[in-house]
Amino acid sequence: MAAVTEPAQSESVGTVVVAGAANLAIAFAKLVAGLTSGSAAMLSEAAHSFADTVTEVFLYVALRRGSRPADEEHPFGYGKESWVWAFIAALFTFVGGAGFSIYHGIDTIIEGEESGPYLASYIVLAVSFLAEGASFLKARRQVRTESSRWNVSTRRFLRLTPDTTVKAVYFEDSAALIGLVLAAAGLGLAEITGNALWDGLASILIGLLLLVVAAVLAKSNVTLLVGRAVPPRLHDQIAEDIASIGVVTAVPTLFTMQIGPDDILVAAKVDFADDAPGSEIEKASDEAERRLRARYPEIRYVFLDPTRGGSEDSAGL
The missing domain is CATH 1.20.1510.10 (Cation efflux protein transmembrane domain)
Known part of the structure; x- marks a missing residue:
């Protein structure tokens, strides 16, 4: 919720x-x-x-x-x-x-x-x-x-x-x-x-x-x-939204936290395409943040960390 x-x-x-x-x-x-x-x-x-x-x-x-x-x-x-x-x-x-x-x-x-x-x-x-x-x-x-x-x-x-x-x-x-x-x-x-x-x-x-x-x-x-995470269904929706960005190949790790009744923090390790230039990665990060905030106004903070694929989803949600 x-x-x-x-x-x-x-x-x-x-x-x-x-x-x-x-x-x-x-x-x-x-x-x-x-x-x-x-x-x-x-x-x-x-x-x-x-x-x-x-x-x-x-x-x-x-x-x-x-x-x-x-x-x-x-x-x-x-x-x-x-x-x-x-x-x-x-x-x-x-x-x-x-x-x-x-x-x-x-x-x-x-x-x-x-x-x-x-x-x-x-x-x-x-x-x-x-x-x-x-x-x-x-x-x-x-x-x-x-x-x-x-x-x-x-x-x-x-x-x-x-x-x-x-x-x-x-x-x-x-x-x-x-x-x-x-x-x-x-x-x-x-x-x-x-x-x-x-x-x-x-x-x-x-x-x-x-x-x-x-x-x-x-x-x-x-x-x-x-420090409670968002419910599993919302967690999965956030991961899907980030993964739907064109140059994103996977979201191996996603953390969320309810930091207030009307504030959610999102932090994720994102695997971008290996041939994606830095400018495309920056645009994709901005697009991911824009999409998340547009769909879920409660998401106030989004932190994306480019990383290599294969990391285990340590959020466990």
Whole structure:
């Protein structure tokens, strides 16, 4: 999966802002309902929403910091900084949301706290579901638009996209909707049975859900920070484009790296025809760079190294 374009990045900012505003509004409502009812699940949902709100702040910073232009100190730009902030956001979800929910759920089961009244909690959960649903639909619309643009499935796009901000919003909103269902189920069972065990169990399940989301997002950002290549299909297309130049006989080695959500670096050893003069090699190199950038606007840097044929493709892609 290649990087995102400028319009897509602007849409990512909008997606993050909408998600943050929704989370902040419903976090306070959940907190009031949780304190009033004493429900562990509601307090966990409040912690979940507050954690998501802070996460959206980190993601907004990631988009802004990562989009700064290249300078002398950072000749390849600041794209990777966006993944640093996104990784911090994932860690905050782990500590602030998952940790509190699991701890409070266990404490409720052990202490056997009673919860109620329930009506206010149900109303807050219903309103929260509508707000989270609106945020999720916006994120899903962006994901579907981008996956259609690259002619890949939504699942593949989410797995490979370097735009981890929209990926984070999509996963967090999905987890939020599931968490609301779990909280409602925990409250309902606690009300029916009069046993706080169900309320505490719902809180633990919400925490485990957040734990999974945080782990997935953290892994995605770490992979990109280490220096991830483009997907095999795109790698092969780039190699074919270079090899299609008239005086090019082979592309024995091709390296690619995602150096930002909207930046790709391409470096290749190229075997030119033995009888090709230097001027033709220069023209071919310029033509290869022009073709790549025309087809894939995300490719910002292209480095071609003339070499003898027979080298092994050490990219291994």
